[in-house]
Amino acid sequence: xxxxxxxxxxxxxxxxxxxxxxxxxxxxxxxxxxxxxxxxxxxxxxxxxxxxxxxxxxxxxxxxxxxxxxxxxxxxxxxxxxxxxxxxxxxxxxxxxxxxxxxxxxxxxxxxxxxxxxxxxxxxxxxxxxxxxxxxxxxxxxxxxxxxxxxxxxxxxxxxxxxxxxxxxxxxxxxxxxxxxxxxxxxxxxxxxxxxxxxxxx
Numbered sequence: 405x406x407x408x409x410x411x412x413x414x415x416x417x418x419x420x421x422x423x424x425x426x427x428x429x430x431x432x433x434x435x436x437x438x439x440x441x442x443x444x445x446x447x448x449x450x451x452x453x454x455x456x457x458x459x460x461x462x463x464x465x466x467x468x469x470x471x472x473x474x475x476x477x478x479x480x481x482x483x484x485x486x487x488x489x490x491x492x493x494x495x496x497x498x499x500x501x502x503x504x505x506x507x508x509x510x511x512x513x514x515x516x517x518x519x520x521x522x523x524x525x526x527x528x529x530x531x532x533x534x535x536x537x538x539x540x541x542x543x544x545x546x547x548x549x550x551x552x553x554x555x556x557x558x559x560x561x562x563x564x565x566x567x568x569x570x571x572x573x574x575x576x577x578x579x580x581x582x583x584x585x586x587x588x589x590x591x592x593x594x595x596x597x598x599x600x601x602x603x604x605x606x
Contacts, residue, residue, distance in 0.1 A: 409558060411531060411568040413451040417502035418444060420457040420476060421487060421509030421516055425466035431510060431538045438471050440536040440562045441508050443588050445475040447566045450580050454500050456480070458487050460515060485515045488522035497528065504529045506565055508536035513548035520557045531558045533565055 406412075420441060428434045448455055459468060459479040468479055480490050487493050497505060505528050507520050516537050523530045532552060539545040553559050560568075563585065570578050 411504050413569045416504040417497050418448050418455045419505055419507045422460040423468055423509050427510045428469055430540050437538045444562050447581050450577050451569050458482050486518040486522045494526050506531040508533050511539040512537045513539050513544040517548045520552050531560050533562045534559050535561050
């Protein structure tokens with residue numbers, strides 16, 4: 405029996421919040437955040453995980469960054485900071501029978517935190533990938549993650565989330581995604597992932 409806090413490809417949805425040009429221009433480490441969200445979107449496509457996305461006042465803050473726009477469904481516009489103010493978002497997750505939602509995007513202490521807390525209030529189990537959210541100030545980012553965790557949001561990382569979605573090795577999906585992980589490691593100068601244990605030291 406799996407722990408109820410573990411995600412799977414069958415019970416989880418991905419929500420991408422406000423990854424827009426004018427916002428990302430203000431975010432330290434924006435390139436890595438965009439890369440990490442792209443990695444999650446690619447994995448979600450392989451595993452048939454539903455995705456929703458929003459844009460905050462696009463007339464003023466611009467469109468979704470081009471590196472991600474082509475990977476996303478049509479974005480839902482909003483003025484409220486919480487995505488739950490857009491009824492279609494909660495309704496669609498409920499229609500798809502997705503009781504768990506992984507939330508990523510901008511900014512950690514505003515739209516991410518308010519969305520995550522409202523999703524909890526709607527009865528969802530909520531996850532935030534700490535390396536796929538960001539804020540203009542590190543203090544805001546760090547304390548927002550702390551506050552969400554105290555409220556019951558599960559703080560995770562992109563790679564941990566994807567391995568939970570996979571659950572096991574040896575599948576065609578695992579082989580595809582393991583190549584994506586190795587490519588991500590090369591581009592981000594991270595230690596490479598090896599799908600089988602090494603028998604000799606690196």
